[in-house]
Amino acid sequence: MKELTSAGIECDYVWIGMEKLQGCTACYKCIENNDQRCVLKGDKMNEYIQKMLEADGIIIGSPTYFSNLTTSTKALIERAGYATSRFLKNKIGASVVAVRRAGANHVFSSINYFFLIKEMIVVGSTYWNMGFGRNPGEVLDDEEGIKTFKNLGKNFAYVLKKMNA
16 A cells, blocks of 8 residues: 555555455345445445445455455455446456465455456556465565565556556
C-alpha cells in the first residue's frame, strides 16, 4: 500500500481474517435479482462486494493453508464472483500470498483465476506475489518477497493511472 499511496492512489484496506464467511450455495438468486448482492445473510459479504464494485483496483491476499486459500478467501471469491456478474470487468487485480514453505502457487493462481474470469486486468511483478513466513509478521523478513510486493505496488499504480488517464 505504501507504493500505491506514494503514487497518489487512494487505498482502502479490508481485513477479513478468520471471519466466518459462508461459501456460495449456487442458488443463483444474485443473478436472478441482478442487484450485485448476495442473498445469504449473517456476514459482511455484501459490504465486501460493494467495496469491490466501487474500487478501480482490487488486491486479494491469502495465507496458504494446506496448499490452498483460506475458506474465507474462497467464500469471498465464490460469492462475489456470482453477485458481481460482469461489473468487475476492466478493473485491475492482483493476488498476494503468504506461505510457510510450499503451495503458494496454487493460492496465487486461484485468486488470479477469479480476476481473469471476471475479465479484469491482472498485474504482476518481478516474481510471483508471495512472501515467506510462518508466523504473523515474519513475511516482513523476506527481502525478496518485500521487493516483489513493492514492485507490484509500483506496477499496480502505473496501470491504474494509465487506465484512468
